[in-house]
Amino acid sequence: MTDWQQEVLQTARVARLATVDDQGQPHVLPIVFAYDGRRLYTPLDGKPKQVALDRLQRVKNIAANDQVAVVVDHYDEDWQQLAWVQLRGRAAVIMAGEDYDAGIALLQRKYPQYTAMPLDGHPLIVVQVARLRSWRAADATA
Secondary structure: OOHHHHHHHHHOOOEEEEEEOOOOOEEEEEEOOEEOOOEEEEEOOOOOOOOOHHHOHHHHHHHHOOEEEEEEEEOOOOHHHOEEEEEEEEEEEEOOOHHHHHHHHHHHHHOOHHHHOOOOOOOEEEEEEEEEEEEEHHHHOO
């Protein structure tokens, strides 16, 4: 992984998670996340939801098809600074274990909001990253 890819993944505050349902229909939504170099973590936290956590579209989609993609991007009015990183892999919803503990710790360090909204006891989506793709304007204009 290059330094600029690592910077995008460590400094971005939001990403987009893409899942596909059992009929092949895509579903994309913004997420908060933490990345440890091999796995990406995103919580199903206490923010208000319209349905129970197990009825969320992303959860149902992961149960039907665990292949997901996550796009993390950097936007700037100076388009020479544009960049994105796409992570593809298999996702699972977890509630315990070593990956769960690691993900919770990373998310709490990255987002101070989780001091007031604890994550313990909430499901966590973990993506085992198999492929990384990226682009940045600085490389395209060389």
